[in-house]
Amino acid sequence: MNVTQVKFEINGKAVDVGVEARTTLADCIRDDLHQTGTHVGCEHGVCGACTVLVNGEAVRSCLMLAVQAQGEKVVTVEGLSGDDLTPLQATFRKHHALQCGFCTPGFITTAHALLTNEPDADEDRIRDVLSGNLCRCTGYVPIVEAVLEARSHYGRKATS
Missing domain, CATH: 1.10.150.120 ([2Fe-2S]-binding domain)
Structure with a gap:
């Protein structure tokens, strides 16, 4: 298994995570970073359940590779709120x-x-x-x- 270190910000926190080149951002967010608010539905970018913000833009995280997040600012639904609902x-x-x-x-x-x-x-x-x-x-x-x-x-x- 060839692992690549990826550094990016998620929900305001810097992370450094090792991923395989083919790991999607959705899988990295859920499996490696334990941010389970991002849901994976169709895995083809059709349903929108996996949408996160990358530098403020809505992105289908099932279509983006984790390595593409290098240096970016990612916000999941968890990152939009604190203790209360937005x-x-x-x-x-x-x-x-x-x-x-x-x-x-x-x-x-x-x-x-x-x-x-x-x-x-x-x-x-x-x-x-x-x-x-x-x-x-x-x-x-x-x-x-x-x-x-x-x-x-x-x-x-x-x-x-």
Whole structure:
């Protein structure tokens, strides 16, 4: 087994981890760094459950190799909050925008990236960006409603 040392930041903490060249960032995050909020669903970049932030951009961690994270800043759903729910997570709870919860970390990180970069995103833009994440439980309406309400916490007044 050929192991490569990779140094990057995850959730504000510097890490130095040995991985095989073919290890995905998702597997490294879950198996080596024990950040289990990042879920692995399809392993083909289709479902969005594994979405994390790399330098602020939403990235499918099942499609990115861990070695590609060298020197980068990675944030998982765990890194978005401290002891309390973030306003975005709270709106998901308020709007019942989760049921089984499997897809939720991917939706949260994707929505966070969108609202950080586009706090004035309208409903059509939100739907477009979130269309890359799959959910089998909620029917998407509560997810969109939650993100619409959360905009006010990213520098926008909440209007529907």
